[in-house]
Amino acid sequence: MTRASAAVAAIPAEEPVDAAPAPQPSAAPAAAAVVAVPAAPPRGTAARPGDARRRAMFERMQGIVLGIGFPIALVILWHQLVVMSGTKLVPTPYQVGLMMYDFVFGGIHDDAFSGTILTHLLMSMQRVYGGFALAALLGIPLGLLIGKVKVVRQLLDPTLSLLRPIPVTAWLPLSMIFFGLGPRSAIFLVFLGAFYPILLNTIFGVRSVDPKLFEAAAMLGCDGSRMFRQVVLPAATPSIFNGLRLAHGFAWILIVVGEMTGVPTGLGSVIMDGRTLSRTDLVITGMIVIGVAGFLTDRMIVAINNRLLRWSPQHHG
Amino acid sequence: MDSRRRDFLAIRDVNKTFQIGDERVEALHHVNLVINKGELVCLIGASGCGKSTLLRIIAGFEQPSTGHVDIYDHPVSGPGSDRGMVFQDYALFPWLTVRENIAFGPKQKGLPAAKVREIAGEYLNMVGLTPFADRFPSQLSGGMKQRVAIARVLANEANILLMDEPFGALDALTREQLQDELLQIWARTGVTVIFVTHSVEEATLLADRVVVMSAGPGRIDADIKVDLERPRDVSSAAFNEIRRGLTQHLTSHVKRPTLKAAA
Numbered sequence: 001m002t003r004a005s006a007a008v009a010a011i012p013a014e015e016p017v018d019a020a021p022a023p024q025p026s027a028a029p030a031a032a033a034v035v036a037v038p039a040a041p042p043r044g045t046a047a048r049p050g051d052a053r054r055r056a057m058f059e060r061m062q063g064i065v066l067g068i069g070f071p072i073a074l075v076i077l078w079h080q081l082v083v084m085s086g087t088k089l090v091p092t093p094y095q096v097g098l099m100m101y102d103f104v105f106g107g108i109h110d111d112a113f114s115g116t117i118l119t120h121l122l123m124s125m126q127r128v129y130g131g132f133a134l135a136a137l138l139g140i141p142l143g144l145l146i147g148k149v150k151v152v153r154q155l156l157d158p159t160l161s162l163l164r165p166i167p168v169t170a171w172l173p174l175s176m177i178f179f180g181l182g183p184r185s186a187i188f189l190v191f192l193g194a195f196y197p198i199l200l201n202t203i204f205g206v207r208s209v210d211p212k213l214f215e216a217a218a219m220l221g222c223d224g225s226r227m228f229r230q231v232v233l234p235a236a237t238p239s240i241f242n243g244l245r246l247a248h249g250f251a252w253i254l255i256v257v258g259e260m261t262g263v264p265t266g267l268g269s270v271i272m273d274g275r276t277l278s279r280t281d282l283v284i285t286g287m288i289v290i291g292v293a294g295f296l297t298d299r300m301i302v303a304i305n306n307r308l309l310r311w312s313p314q315h316h317g
Numbered sequence: 318m319d320s321r322r323r324d325f326l327a328i329r330d331v332n333k334t335f336q337i338g339d340e341r342v343e344a345l346h347h348v349n350l351v352i353n354k355g356e357l358v359c360l361i362g363a364s365g366c367g368k369s370t371l372l373r374i375i376a377g378f379e380q381p382s383t384g385h386v387d388i389y390d391h392p393v394s395g396p397g398s399d400r401g402m403v404f405q406d407y408a409l410f411p412w413l414t415v416r417e418n419i420a421f422g423p424k425q426k427g428l429p430a431a432k433v434r435e436i437a438g439e440y441l442n443m444v445g446l447t448p449f450a451d452r453f454p455s456q457l458s459g460g461m462k463q464r465v466a467i468a469r470v471l472a473n474e475a476n477i478l479l480m481d482e483p484f485g486a487l488d489a490l491t492r493e494q495l496q497d498e499l500l501q502i503w504a505r506t507g508v509t510v511i512f513v514t515h516s517v518e519e520a521t522l523l524a525d526r527v528v529v530m531s532a533g534p535g536r537i538d539a540d541i542k543v544d545l546e547r548p549r550d551v552s553s554a555a556f557n558e559i560r561r562g563l564t565q566h567l568t569s570h571v572k573r574p575t576l577k578a579a580a
Contacts, residue, residue: 212408218396221425311453
């Protein structure tokens with residue numbers, strides 16, 4: 001603190017030298033520093049707490065202004081580009097806004113999509129969370145086992161490493177044969193996409209636990225399945241949550257692919273319909289709803305993460 | 318068979334070799350040591366002399382290549398709650414509070430919750446951490462963490478405390494304070510303490526007996542009794558005489574051309 005303010009003071013100290021080569025060099029630069037850099041606290045400790053609070057508030061305001069201002073600027077840019085180019089292929093933000101209103105409440109276009117947001121959103125959420133939950137239910141225990149038990153690792157790791165690079169979309173034809181044209185196929189694809197990030201991060205979490213924790217637990221009489229529940233699982237939790245967040249993102253990405261397989265409802269099918277009907281306002285509306293839903297769920301995961309990992313300040317999202 | 322067989326803790330002809338790549342490293346070479354109940358023994362030696370390996374073998378974390386460790390004639394086959402290790406870097410469970418860390422051992426025994434709480438409370442109080450009971454390890458200083466680690470093994474009713482350079486990472490003031498507290502706890506509970514250190518002063522201050530080890534391969538060089546009244550005065554002539562003797566033992570086999578005189 002003192003070094004910083006001294007450095008700041010050193011620069012304006014040059015100026016008053018000409019004007020007044022006065023014998024109070026300590027007071028003048030301090031005042032100059034306050035004028036030049038309002039954020040820098042004046043010397044002395046009395047003013048510091050209030051100043052810190054003001055700075056924290058300034059930073060929070062700055063975050064809000066920048067965070068909201070940037071998308072608003074993007075929307076304005078979008079509007080200008082559409083108007084200037086005169087294209088009919090891309091709607092203006094206003095037209096998308098109308099479509100969104102119609103999608104939620106109806107009463108504007110009065111077509112097959114008016115007021116149907118809940119139907120589509122709930123259907124997609126069911127598939128996203130269904131596939132995501134399946135992936136977590138299988139991926140976490142399997143990851144714990146592969147990470148901790150050598151035999152399981154030797155048995156499964158090569159096969160899983162071989163299957164992992166195959167893109168989920170490549171499974172589409174087979175999944176349509178296995179599960180038919182419908183929701184089960186979509187759930188399967190979401191499951192596949194969410195499974196690997198959860199599995200790999202869980203394995204990584206178990207493998208990176210300090211071995212001394214296992215020794216400490218063993219000498220305190222903990223073994224077998226209790227070791228899994230009381231040491232392996234909590235120690236791997238930060239990494240598991242990383243996997244869950246990644247997987248949740250993939251799940252929303254894959255729902256659009258999954259709902260291309262001929263299901264009549266869901267946000268992915270809305271987007272596909274929009275494409276077929278050349279209704280880009282509908283396409284963009286679907287995209288926005290997916291973005292918001294994904295964002296809100298991610299916040300929920302982060303909130304659970306912060307609650308469960310309150311012991312580890314560096315793992316707060 | 319013979320009279321030795323009623324020893325409290327006996328290390329019998331223990332050898333330990335590690336395979337590191339293509340190289341075989343002999344960490345311990347024919348180590349024999351008997352430790353009596355309630356003794357405070359310091360293992361001291363330069364790095365690589367196998368003192369930590371010996372401690373880990375006593376703990377049951379490592380198996381000796383040949384030989385065995387017996388406690389009242391029963392060979393040690395793995396970690397057990399009779400022996401509690403206090404690690405240099407604490408190894409506390411970061412997701413458990415101070416109280417829960419201390420309660421970990423009693424909980425494993427399946428004691429009723431009220432009893433577990435009572436034991437945890439007792440040892441929290443012993444190490445003076447009652448006001449910090451609900452903090453997580455990440456919110457504690459190094460000295461406080463090490464107090465939790467000591468309380469954790471005592472709450473588990475360990476009667477042998479294995480300490481692997483436990484105060485090595487602490488600042489000088491905190492270290493002195495914890496040395497003092499350790500001596501009080503040792504006097505009060507009557508546990509046997511095996512304490513690994515590389516500090517001659519620490520060994521002289523704490524130990525009933527100092528076992529000097531040397532490297533290449535790790536073996537026991539000397540077994541020296543420290544006959545000083547407690548509390549010990551680090552500035553007294555008797556203390557410094559013992560300290561000087563230990564330092565000479567430690568440096569006698571180090572073949573360096575420029576040996577500094579003992580401090």
